[in-house]
Ligand SMILES: *[C@@H]1O[C@H](CO)[C@@H](O)[C@H](O)[C@H]1NC(C)=O
Ligand SMILES: *[C@@H]1O[C@H](CO)[C@@H](O)[C@H](O)[C@H]1NC(C)=O
Ligand SMILES: *[C@@H]1O[C@H](CO)[C@@H](O)[C@H](O)[C@H]1NC(C)=O
Ligand SMILES: *[C@@H]1O[C@H](CO)[C@@H](O)[C@H](O)[C@H]1NC(C)=O
Ligand SMILES: *[C@@H]1O[C@H](CO)[C@@H](O)[C@H](O)[C@H]1NC(C)=O
């Protein structure tokens with residue numbers, strides 16, 4: 507294992523701006539909101555690794571025992587072992603969680619054919635698989651941005667202040683969670699009668715301090731997205747996929 511650290515780290519941060527219009531009809535085939543086919547090598551079609559991977563993902567989205575939306579599974583022997591974690595938003599039902607994980611898994615396998623490692627997610631869940639043990643391992647990337655260009659912020663400084671006030675509070679609340687859940691969500695009034703909704707979440711295997719650090723980093727880079735978003739606006743529109751209310755989503 508390359509890393510000597512003994513923690514796996516993942517935190518999600520969603521900041522929602524009250525949208526002006528409702529999302530468009532979702533595409534018939536689920537499209538991931540964000541994903542990365544990590545360049546860590548490939549497996550051959552019909553290999554044992556592929557069979558183990560398919561079996562593993564199926565065992566996650568058919569598992570009815572887990573209720574807290576966090577799955578940490580592995581399958582296979584030696585070099586053919588596949589490791590996977592999946593995480594759902596805390597505010598959806600176990601059934602909706604499984605459905606989301608199924609869609610995300612199917613999409614990842616389709617979008618990242620033969621990649622031994624991949625990560626991706628939809629609005630409600632995130633799925634990651636790889637051939638190296640990621641349990642108790644701190645990972646800083648990849649990072650993703652997802653944003654909404656239907657709502658423009660006129661008072662950037664005021665909006666930013668409200669957002670940071672909210673995120674500072676939620677960070678400590680989420681970090682103080684237990685081994686089943688580490689999340690917090692709330693809303694705050696922003697200038698010009700806007701409302702900012704936020705959800706922050708860590709995988710529950712993180713310690714309080716790691717969760718807090720991870721969310722601190724995540725909220726710190728949101729202002730960067732303000733620039734990135736402007737440049738990527740055209741591209742995001744082209745994709746024609748389900749529009750989301752998230753203004754920014756950081757994934758570490
Ligand atoms: C994962 O797969 C890649 C590509 O096949 C390989 O180079 C790497 O050694 C494997 N890692 C482990 C931990 O088996
Ligand atoms: C994989 O297996 C399927 C079903 O047995 C077969 O149709 C297909 O040709 C195989 N593909 C490769 C690349 O071996
Ligand atoms: C999963 O995909 C199906 C078919 O595209 C869709 O009807 C369903 O709403 C999706 N579920 C989730 C949770 O994304
Ligand atoms: C995928 O993640 C890797 C590792 O973090 C990063 O180097 C690469 O740029 C990412 N690829 C894309 C398309 O974002
Ligand atoms: C937001 O600003 C962009 C660029 O100035 C503009 O094209 C877009 O129409 C605006 N959107 C809304 C909802 O006002």
Ligand SMILES: *[C@@H]1O[C@H](CO)[C@@H](O)[C@H](O)[C@H]1NC(C)=O
Nearest residue numbers: 662663664666667670729732
């Ligand atoms: C937003 O707030 C953060 C933290 O207080 C600060 O670092 C950043 O410069 C602010 N950005 C804007 C555009 O005001």
Ligand SMILES: *[C@@H]1O[C@H](CO)[C@@H](O)[C@H](O)[C@H]1NC(C)=O
Nearest residue numbers: 577578579580641642710711
């Ligand atoms: C994740 O799975 C590994 C391997 O089975 C196990 O050692 C570890 O305790 C699990 N962690 C959590 C938080 O479930």
